[in-house]
Structure formats: structure tokens, C-alpha cells
Amino acid sequence: MTSTALRSRAWKLMEMVTTPLLPSDYLDLVSPLRAGADLRGRIEAVHPETADAATLVIRPGRGWRGHTAGQYVRIGVDVDGVRLWRAYSLTSPTDRRDGRITITVKAIEDGKVSNHLVRRAVPGTLIHLDQPTGDFVLPQDTPAKVLYLTAGSGITPVMGMLRDTRFDDAVMVHCAPRPQDVIFRDELHDLAAGDKLRLTEVHTATDGILDIARLDALVPDWAERETWACGPAGLLDAAEKHWAEHGVPERLHTERFRAGVVATGDGGEVTFSATGKKADADGATPLLDIGEEAGVLMPSGCRMGICFGCVTPLKAGAVRDLRTGEITEAAPGVLIQTCVSAAAGPCDIER
Amino acid sequence: MTAIDPTAHLSAEQIEELGRELDAIRDEVIAARGEKDAAYIRKVISAQRKLELASRGILLFSFFPPAWIIGTAGLSVAKIMDNMEIGHNILHGQWDWMRDPKIHSTTWEWDHVSPSEQWKHSHNELHHTYTNVIGKDNDLGYGIMRVDEDQRWHPFHLGQPLWNFLNACFFEYGIAAYDLELGKNLHKRRRNNPEFRARARAVGRKIRKQVLKDYVIHPLLSGPSFLTTLAATFTANLVRNVWTHSVIMCGHFPEGVQVFERRSIKGETRGQWYLRQMMGSANISGSKAMHFMTGNLSHQIEHHLFPDLPSNRYAEVAVKVRALFEKYELDYVTGPLPKQVFSAWHKVFRLSLPNKKPKVKTPDREQELAAA
Ligand code: FES
Numbered sequence: 172m173t174s175t176a177l178r179s180r181a182w183k184l185m186e187m188v189t190t191p192l193l194p195s196d197y198l199d200l201v202s203p204l205r206a207g208a209d210l211r212g213r214i215e216a217v218h219p220e221t222a223d224a225a226t227l228v229i230r231p232g233r234g235w236r237g238h239t240a241g242q243y244v245r246i247g248v249d250v251d252g253v254r255l256w257r258a259y260s261l262t263s264p265t266d267r268r269d270g271r272i273t274i275t276v277k278a279i280e281d282g283k284v285s286n287h288l289v290r291r292a293v294p295g296t297l298i299h300l301d302q303p304t305g306d307f308v309l310p311q312d313t314p315a316k317v318l319y320l321t322a323g324s325g326i327t328p329v330m331g332m333l334r335d336t337r338f339d340d341a342v343m344v345h346c347a348p349r350p351q352d353v354i355f356r357d358e359l360h361d362l363a364a365g366d367k368l369r370l371t372e373v374h375t376a377t378d379g380i381l382d383i384a385r386l387d388a389l390v391p392d393w394a395e396r397e398t399w400a401c402g403p404a405g406l407l408d409a410a411e412k413h414w415a416e417h418g419v420p421e422r423l424h425t426e427r428f429r430a431g432v433v434a435t436g437d438g439g440e441v442t443f444s445a446t447g448k449k450a451d452a453d454g455a456t457p458l459l460d461i462g463e464e465a466g467v468l469m470p471s472g473c474r475m476g477i478c479f480g481c482v483t484p485l486k487a488g489a490v491r492d493l494r495t496g497e498i499t500e501a502a503p504g505v506l507i508q509t510c511v512s513a514a515a516g517p518c519d520i521e522r
Numbered sequence: 523m524t525a526i527d528p529t530a531h532l533s534a535e536q537i538e539e540l541g542r543e544l545d546a547i548r549d550e551v552i553a554a555r556g557e558k559d560a561a562y563i564r565k566v567i568s569a570q571r572k573l574e575l576a577s578r579g580i581l582l583f584s585f586f587p588p589a590w591i592i593g594t595a596g597l598s599v600a601k602i603m604d605n606m607e608i609g610h611n612i613l614h615g616q617w618d619w620m621r622d623p624k625i626h627s628t629t630w631e632w633d634h635v636s637p638s639e640q641w642k643h644s645h646n647e648l649h650h651t652y653t654n655v656i657g658k659d660n661d662l663g664y665g666i667m668r669v670d671e672d673q674r675w676h677p678f679h680l681g682q683p684l685w686n687f688l689n690a691c692f693f694e695y696g697i698a699a700y701d702l703e704l705g706k707n708l709h710k711r712r713r714n715n716p717e718f719r720a721r722a723r724a725v726g727r728k729i730r731k732q733v734l735k736d737y738v739i740h741p742l743l744s745g746p747s748f749l750t751t752l753a754a755t756f757t758a759n760l761v762r763n764v765w766t767h768s769v770i771m772c773g774h775f776p777e778g779v780q781v782f783e784r785r786s787i788k789g790e791t792r793g794q795w796y797l798r799q800m801m802g803s804a805n806i807s808g809s810k811a812m813h814f815m816t817g818n819l820s821h822q823i824e825h826h827l828f829p830d831l832p833s834n835r836y837a838e839v840a841v842k843v844r845a846l847f848e849k850y851e852l853d854y855v856t857g858p859l860p861k862q863v864f865s866a867w868h869k870v871f872r873l874s875l876p877n878k879k880p881k882v883k884t885p886d887r888e889q890e891l892a893a894a
Contacts, residue, residue: 187739190731191631192571196624200571252560254621472647475795477829479615479627480647495549504621506628 203297206233210300212246215271217292220354224277224324225289226262231272231300238303240265240335241328241399241426244274247299250287254299256503257284258428260328261303264335275354277324307399307426308332314397315339318390320410322346322381322402326354328426329399333362342369342390346402348376383409394419401426435489435498439517443467444486446522452514457493459509467522469509476511483509488518528780528853529797540850541793547842548828551835560620562834566607567625574600578740584750597758599815602765604633606817611833613642618830635729636698640721644701650829654774654781654802661774662781664689664696665705668873670781675876682874686867693763698725765815768863769806773822775866776804778855799826800847805840805856812859813837823854 185194195208203211212235216228238244243260259274278289307328317338319329326345333341347353353372363370371389373381383406386393394417400410407425414423437454441461450465452458459481462469472480476494485501490512492499498515499507509520532540577596584590609632611617617625631638644660652658656670663669667686668679689696699705702725707718736755744751780801787798806812806820813820813836821836824843831839847854857865 184739187731187734188743190735191633191728197571197575200568249557249560249620249622251556252558252620253556472643473651475651477650478642478646479618479830480642482615482618482628494545495552504623506618506626 204230204232208232208234210234210302212272212298212300214292214296214298215294217288217294219289220275221277221352223289224275224354225292226273226275227288227292229272229274229298229300230270235272235300236302238265238272239308240332241308242303242305242331243307243328244272244303245301246274248284248287248292250283254504255284256299260305260331260426262327262330262334264331266335275324275327275330277354305426307401307424309336310397313338316392316396317341318393318396318398319343319345320386320398320400320402320406322375322406323352324354324428325400325402325406325426328401330355330358332399333368338367341367342371342396344371344373344381344386344389346373346375346381346406349374381406383413386413394422396422397424398422399424399426401428435491435500435515437515439488439514441465441514441517442487442519443522444519454491454513454515455493456513457510458490458507458512458514458518458520461514462509462520462522469522471510474510476508479508481509482506484521486519486521489515490518491515529801532797532850536850537793537797538791539793540846541791541796543846544796544827544843545792547839548831551828551831551839555619555832555835559832559834560617560622563608563612563617563620563625563832566603570600570603570608573603581740581751581754582744582747584744584747584754590750590754594754594757594761597754598761598765601633601758601762602815605762605766606769606819607814607833608632608817609634609638610817610819613638614646614829616830616832633732634697635694635725635732636701637724637728640701640724641697644703646829650826652787653799653826654779655784655787655798656781657784658787660700660703664700667870669775669869671873671877673873675873679874683867683871686870690764690767691760693767694759695729698729701725768859769816769819771866772806772859772862773803773819775869776855776857776862777865777869778853779804796827799823800843800852802826803855804862805854806859806862807856808858810837820859823856 182194188194189197198205199208202208204213210232212229212231214227215230218226218228220226238261241260243258245256245258247254247256249255259276261272262275263271263273276285276288278286305328309332313336317340319333319341321329321343322345329343343359345353345359350356350372353359359368359370362368375381390396398410398414400407400423404427407427410423411420411425414420438452441450441452441458443449443462443465446467448465448467450461452461457474459469459471459474470481470483472478474481483506485499485505485507487501489498489500490507491497491514493511493513499505499512501518507520529537573596577593577600579593580589580596581593584593609630612625612630613627613632615627618627620626623629627642634641649659649661654662656662656673666689667682668675702718702721707713707715712718736759737752740755741748741752782798782802787794790798800823803823803826805823806816808820818833818836819825821840824831824836824839825833827843828839844854856862
């Protein structure tokens with residue numbers, strides 16, 4: 172018998188010992204970061220960067236496969252008891268000796284997770300991790316001339332690259348409201364002083380938002396550079412247009428952080444993605460009724476919110492709880508009770 | 523179904539007002555739900571797992587009598603925790619809001635021979651929606667007992683103290699059979715219905731796994747303690763079964779709890795639904811430890827009003843609910859466990875014998891009860 176077959180036999184036996192739980196349910200009690208466990212990480216330190224940004228040092232579980240500079244990781248954090256998932260760029264170099272990784276988080280207004288991580292996260296906390304992903308990365312051969320165009324927390328994936336790679340000729344144009352808002356400012360200035368980087372800071376509180384046409388003056392050879400841009404949608408849209416107009420769109424690589432904000436209102440078009448049916452819903456009719464009327468097989472029970480026999484994944488959009496008025500937005504792992512939820516805008520129900 | 527309706531003094535407006543006041547209590551808890559509650563359930567789950575591991579560990583040496591006693595007691599408590607405060611409440615969706623896929627009504631499986639999925643249907647859907655409605659809520663007497671004076675007596679009922687005792691000892695199997703609606707499905711030639719067969723197979727699988735674990739694997743692992751471990755697991759299951767059966771009997775059986783007619787719930791309003799839950803349930807009074815070991819089902823009234831609120835909140839909710847009972851001059855049925863258990867058993871015995879026809883009756887009602 173091969174060793175894998177043997178191991179799977181042993182595991183089967185373990186499952187018989189622990190049923191109805193799994194062996195991992197017990198192992199998690201003592202060793203949540205072990206190989207083979209669901210991927211988790213432990214926050215080991217929190218370093219403030221600016222008034223509203225902080226770097227989290229995380230020891231990832233043994234199953235962590237490592238990242239490429241510029242990639243991001245999705246993390247699941249419990250905020251007020253509710254698990255929420257968000258993506259953050261990795262800011263640590265890929266060859267960090269102690270095996271730890273860092274993410275740098277900027278608290279955004281009303282951001283539940285970002286504010287929690289920046290202001291309340293404590294060392295020792297376990298978080299959930301996905302494997303790193305994203306194609307905002309350098310090509311195999313480091314380009315000779317590089318331009319980084321960043322704003323706000325758009326600096327974070329770029330910092331991952333700067334810490335990881337030696338560049339012959341790198342230029343950075345970075346926008347932030349004021350000097351004290353520039354994340355990693357000391358480190359950037361050290362790099363610039365050691366002439367590894369030519370740095371231009373644009374302070375938007377005094378200078379206003381960067382006019383993309385100013386690039387000609389700031390970086391005259393911008394069109395020859397392989398460019399990585401990360402920041403708010405406005406900046407990226409302008410950059411894409413600018414690069415296209417000058418016939419060099421392939422030189423521009425962009426990373427957008429936040430998916431479009433979910434529009435919430437009263438009612439909207441409901442897509443039942445498993446069956447491909449669609450229906451219009453008002454803001455007061457339970458999605459259970461909408462689905463049944465559209466001929467979708469909807470599980471149900473009490474039809475009054477008590478039995479949880481109707482829970483269904485919400486794939487996109489937002490719904491309103493008809494009892495409390497609370498809005499729930501789609502995210503991986505979000506399930507809703509269709510009998511007491513109405514559409515709060517277009518949404519996608521997995522049925 | 524007493525001749526005198528204990529809610530007769532309430533006007534329709536009062537009943538709706540009562541409903542609004544209960545909704546407000548619910549909203550308050552939901553708004554305050556958070557980190558502490560999440561920490562609570564995680565702590566309970568982790569404690570349960572550690573207790574079970576430790577007890578099973580000790581039972582490896584159960585040929586030594588003190589180890590047998592400690593291990594058996596520990597395992598009984600662990601099994602009760604698994605079924606009551608953890609399993610029952612998670613399967614109600616009380617912790618779904620945490621969005622932790624491991625502590626979720628759609629994924630949880632418990633140490634019980636009835637598969638979670640089936641139990642959720644018969645319990646959450648049927649029992650909680652149709653609480654104490656004769657003919658709709660099969661929890662009432664589990665289809666084997668006479669639970670109300672108005673129900674027609676049959677010589678079969680003479681044996682109901684015995685049925686009830688056996689049901690207590692093998693309660694988890696009783697529940698599994700009940701979730702399968704075994705009586706009905708075997709009787710009416712529904713045996714070959716593919717849906718029923720699939721569910722029966724699922725129960726069979728679950729029973730096999732549970733029995734294999736408790737009565738084969740763990741005893742074998744104990745080597746020289748094979749027999750004593752076997753006896754310990756059997757005892758722990760028995761203790762857990764008798765305990766849960768007692769707690770559950772106290773929820774809807776004691777004297778003073780109302781049952782309802784099928785036609786009384788036609789077009790029921792939210793207020794009326796709440797009122798039925800209030801009148802159809804009974805509590806157990808006692809210490810914190812007592813509430814914990816019953817999975818907070820000692821707060822049965824609160825649980826029936828708000829089956830999806832986290833169980834650790836029922837104690838504080840109970841204070842407000844009780845005030846509403848007083849305000850609306852309703853009878854809050856509660857008492858210590860021995861008293862409630864006695865009361866429920868007393869009823870089982872009393873109704874095993876025929877009684878005089880109740881004074882107030884309608885032909886309609888008799889038909890309905892005969893059908894139940
Ligand atoms: S059908 Fe019972 S909670 Fe939705």
C-alpha cells in the first residue's frame with residue numbers, strides 16, 4: 172500500500188473516532204496553523220504607519236503557498252462577532268526570513284473591517300486567509316524603466332514590489348492629501364536618498380487632484396516606461412484614457428481595489444443564477460414569493476423567518492430584512508432568509 | 523384545550539400591541555448582538571470538545587472504577603452540551619449571523635442519530651410554526667400519547683406511561699423515528715416512496731456511524747477496558763436521553779399549558795402567533811448551571827417567541843417577557859425541574875385513563891381530535 176493510501180485509511184479511521192465532527196475540529200483546538208488545516212494566520216504585531224493606516228504582521232498557517240510582489244490576499248476577520256472578508260495588498264518582501272507576511276491597511280470612512288484592523292486589532296488574534304492572488308505583478312524580466320503611479324493606499328502593492336526587487340531606473344508619482352498622510356514616507360525617502368527611486372509627492376490637499384497631463388512635466392519619458400498604477404477609480408480611469416490616447420495602453424498595468432459600490436434602493440431585478448431565471452421585484456415582496464412566482468424551486472418552511480429552512484446564498488446585490496429594515500450586501504458566504512428579505516436593488520440569488 | 527380560554531380578556535388591539543412590544547424586544551437584542559455573544563458560543567464549543575476528549579481519554583482506563591465514574595459523568599455532560607446548548611441552538615440558526623461556516627445551521631451535525639437536516643424540518647418548521655396545534659404539531663405526544671382531555675381515549679393509551687418511559691431511555695431513536703414520521707410512512711404504504719426511502723437511508727447511515735463510534739471503535743481503542751467503556755458510553759447516552767426528554771417534556775406538557783385547535787390558527791396575525799407561543803410553552807426555573815444544561819430550553823417561552831435569538835440572551839429577555847405576561851394578565855407557567863417533570867408525568871398517567879367527556883364541546887372539535 173502506498174503511503175498516501177495508508178494515510179487516507181488512517182484518516183478514515185480517525186473520522187470514525189470523531190464522528191459527527193471531523194478530526195480537524197479537534198486538532199484546530201491545539202494547532203490552528205498546522206499543515207492541512209483551513210488556511211489561517213495569527214496577527215503577531217500591529218505597527219501604526221500614519222494616523223489612519225497600520226501594518227499588520229501576520230504569521231500564516233503552514234499551508235501558505237507564498238506570494239509574488241504586488242499580489243493581494245483576502246482575509247476573513249470577525250468584527251463585532253461577524254466574519255467579514257476583505258482583500259489587502261501584501262507589503263512584505265517575498266523572501267522574508269521569519270516566514271511572516273505583512274499587509275498595510277488604511278482605515279476608510281465607515282469601513283468596518285479597515286477601522287477594526289487599524290484601531291482595534293490585537294496581536295494574538297486568529298484571522299482567516301485565502302491563498303494570495305492577483306496579476307498586478309512584475310514580469311519575469313524586470314523592465315529597465317519603471318513608473319509607479321499611485322494614490323493613497325494604492326501605494327501598498329507597489330511597496331511590496333519596491334521591497335522585493337532592485338530597479339535600475341524607477342520613478343514614482345504618489346498622491347496623498349498631506350505629507351503626513353503618505354504611508355511608508357520615511358522608507359520611500361530613504362529609497363529616494365539612496366537613489367534607488369525618483370520620488371514625486373503630490374499633496375492633493377494643497378495642489379488639488381493630480382491632472383494626468385502634468386505627467387509630461389513630472390516624468391517626461393513616461394510613455395517609454397512600463398507603468399503600474401494603483402489608486403482611486405478616477406485616477407485609474409484618467410490614466411487608462413491618457414495611455415490609450417498616446418498609443419501605449421499595453422505599458423499600463425492597473426489595480427482597482429474596491430469593486431463598484433452596491434446601489435441600494437427599493438426593489439430591483441432579481442437574477443436566480445442557478446436556474447437562469449429573472450424577475451422584477453418591488454421592495455416589499457419577500458424574495459421567496461418572487462422566486463416561486465417566477466417558477467424557481469425555492470426551499471421554504473415557516474415563511475415567517477423562524478425556521479431557517481429558506482436560507483440561500485446571496486451572490487450579488489443587496490437585500491433588506493423586512494422585519495428590521497437591515498440591509499445585507501452580497502459577499503462570499505453570505506446567506507439570507509428569502510422569506511423575510513426583499514430586494515434592495517438588483518440582486519442575484521443562487522437558486 | 524380547557525373550556526375557559528385564558529386569553530379571552532384580551533381585545534384584538536391588545537393582542538397586536540403585545541405583538542409589537544415583543545417585536546421591540548427582539549429588535550433590541552438583534553441590535554446588541556456582537557462580539558461577546560460570538561465569544562460565548564465559541565467558548566462553549568471548545569469546552570465541550572475538550573470535555574469530550576478528556577472523558578474519552580479517561581475511559582481508556584475505565585476498568586478502574588473511579589475512572590469509569592469520572593469518564594462517564596464527563597461524557598454524559600459533553601453529550602448533553604452537544605445536543606442542547608450547542609446543537610439545538612445552532613440548528614435553529616441562532617448563530618448564523620456570525621457567518622462562520624463552521625458554526626452554521628446549514629453545516630452543523632450533532633451527536634445524535636437523527637441527521638440535522640431532518641430534525642431541522644420536523645422541529646424548526648413543523649413544531650415551531652404549529653406549536654401545540656393538535657394534529658399539526660406532532661411534538662404533542664409524539665403521536666403515541668394522549669395529551670388532552672378532549673382527545674378520544676383508546677385502550678392503547680393505558681400503556682402510555684410505559685411508552686413515555688421507553689421513549690425517554692431511547693429518546694434519540696424516538697426522535698429519529700419521529701423525524702421520519704415512521705408511523706405514518708410505514709402504515710399507509712408510503713414505504714416505497716423514494717423520498718422517504720432516501721431519508722430512511724440517511725438515518726440508517728447516521729445510526730451506523732454513531733453506534734460504530736460509541737459501541738465499537740472507542741471500546742476497541744480502550745483494549746482491556748473494552749467492556750467498561752462500552753458500558754460507560756451506553757450509560758452516557760442513557761443519561762443524555764433521559765435528561766433531554768425530561769427537559770423537553772417540561773416545555774409543553776406541564777399543567778397550565780394550552781393546546782390549540784387546528785382551525786384556531788387560520789389567518790393568525792403576528793400578535794396571535796406570539797400569544798399562542800406564550801400560552802403553549804412552559805419554563806423551568808433554576809440556577810445558571812441549570813439553564814446552561816438545558817440549552818436554555820428552560821426559557822422555553824422565550825425560545826418559542828424568538829427561536830432565532832442567541833440562547834445566551836434568553837435570560838435577559840425573560841425578564842422583559844415576564845413583565846409583559848403580567849401586564850396582559852397572562853399565566854407564565856414556570857417552576858423548578860422536579861415540579862415540572864412531576865407535573866408532566868402526572869398528566870401522562872392521568873390521561874392514560876379515560877375521563878368524563880369535557881363539558882364544553884363542539885362536534886367540530888371532536889372530529890378534529892379524533893383525526894389527531
Ligand atoms: S421559511 Fe422559515 S425562515 Fe424562511
